[in-house]
Amino acid sequence: MLPHKLSLSPAEKMARALDPILIARDAGIKNLHAEQIRILKNWRMDAMLCWGRQLGKTEVLSIRLAHDLLTNVSAVAIVAARAGRQSYECFKRTRQLLKKIPYCPEFLIDNVDEIELVGGNRLLAFPGSSSDTIRGVAGVTLAALDEATLMERDTRDSISPMCAVRGAPIICAGTAQGESGWFWEQWQDQSINDFTLKSRLTVDQVSHISRDFIEREKKRMPSYEFRREYMAEFLEDGESQLIDRATVMRAICPDPEVRALW
Numbered sequence: 001m002l003p004h005k006l007s008l009s010p011a012e013k014m015a016r017a018l019d020p021i022l023i024a025r026d027a028g029i030k031n032l033h034a035e036q037i038r039i040l041k042n043w044r045m046d047a048m049l050c051w052g053r054q055l056g057k058t059e060v061l062s063i064r065l066a067h068d069l070l071t072n073v074s075a076v077a078i079v080a081a082r083a084g085r086q087s088y089e090c091f092k093r094t095r096q097l098l099k100k101i102p103y104c105p106e107f108l109i110d111n112v113d114e115i116e117l118v119g120g121n122r123l124l125a126f127p128g129s130s131s132d133t134i135r136g137v138a139g140v141t142l143a144a145l146d147e148a149t150l151m152e153r154d155t156r157d158s159i160s161p162m163c164a165v166r167g168a169p170i171i172c173a174g175t176a177q178g179e180s181g182w183f184w185e186q187w188q189d190q191s192i193n194d195f196t197l198k199s200r201l202t203v204d205q206v207s208h209i210s211r212d213f214i215e216r217e218k219k220r221m222p223s224y225e226f227r228r229e230y231m232a233e234f235l236e237d238g239e240s241q242l243i244d245r246a247t248v249m250r251a252i253c254p255d256p257e258v259r260a261l262w
Contacts (some may be wrong), residue, residue, distance in 0.1 A: 008103050013071075020067035023077035025099040029063070031208075035201045036060050042069065042197050048187060049173035050149075051201040052230040054209065057173040061144040062093040064171055067125060068142040069094075070104060076139050080159060081146040088112065090146045091125035134158055140168045149174030154183040158260075176228050178236040187234075203230040211245040 001022070008016070017020045020040045024032060027051060039047055039060050051057050061079065068077045079094070083086035087210060095115060098104045109116035113125040126134045140162040145151060156172075163170060186192060203209055219224055227233040 006102055016067075017071040020063050023062045023067050023070060023101065024097075026103075027066070027097045029059070029097075032056075032059075032207075033206050035199055035205070037183060039197065039199060040064065040067075046169050046192075046196040047171040047173075048148075048183070048196055048198045049171070049201070050176050050183075050187060050199065050232045051173065052203045052232050053175055053207055053210075055203065057203050058090050058093055058146060061090050061146055061171060061173055062097050065090075065094040065142060065144055066101070066113050068115060069098065069115075069123055070101070070122065071119045073139045074139065075141045076124070076137060077122070077142040077144070078124045078126060078134075078137060078140055078162070079144045079146060080126040080134055080151070080155070082127070082150045082152070083147075085128050087125045090144065091115075091123065094123060105221045107132075135162075139165050141166050142168050143170045145170065145172040145174075147170035147174050149177045149181065149183045151183075154230075176232045176234045179234045182232050184234055191231045200232050202232050 011054050016026075020043050021032065029077070030155065033053075033056065036056050036059065038062060039049065043064060049057055065079060077205065079087050079090045081090070091113065095110070098115070098117075105118040105121075107115060108118055109122075116124040124137060135158055143159050143163055145159070146158070148156070151174075159170065162168075165202045177184070186196075187198065195203050203214055205237060214230070217230065221229070224235045
């Protein structure tokens with residue numbers, strides 16, 4: 001952790017601009033796991049995080065947002081989610097992180113859904129229940145979508161144009177749901193892999209959740225729910241069919257001229 005100091009040398013500023021992990025350490029965050037580090041090291045890319053519950057999604061988003069606010073010029077970072085509680089939780093975590101960093105500029109505005117630092121850098125929180133409520137912000141430098149797997153497609157599509165001028169990365173984090181929706185479709189789409197980092201993380205890949213707790217959850221929850229919530233598998237509610245979705249889709253003939261035999 002950096003010694004308590006109110007200003008940084010040019011070399012220290014450059015190091016933090018290139019590596020968000022240094023900012024996390026300055027805020028006292030020391031025990032990042034390997035997948036969090038991989039996401040932060042690739043901070044210039046778009047990212048899709050399909051992670052199980054309580055594996056550190058919001059922490060990664062808050063570090064990325066803090067990094068943007070502290071190192072970008074005229075930064076306008078936004079955090080969005082389907083519901084206000086989700087976006088405000090990520091917003092609050094970022095606010096708390098910033099306040100732990102001694103060289104963070106003073107807060108000119110410090111509201112429940114907006115922060116403005118001395119120098120003009122801003123962080124805005126939006127509930128994404130309607131695409132109409134998230135429009136109208138120009139020059140966005142980073143967009144963080146929390147619980148993105150629950151977000152409606154039109155809301156997701158309303159965010160991209162705000163990132164166009166600055167070429168801002170978009171980082172989407174969520175827990176797997178069913179095999180439908182924009183997140184699942186983009187997760188399957190290999191054509192975006194050149195500019196989008198995809199990350200899948202399961203509960204058995206981290207050390208901060210005890211094995212005893214995991215075993216209890218396996219016994220308490222239906223198998224499909226455990227696999228979706230903790231193992232990052234895209235499953236429908238109650239999914240236990242003998243024939244899986246992929247097999248059904250392969251059996252469908254797209255040619256309208258082909259008729260069924262029965």
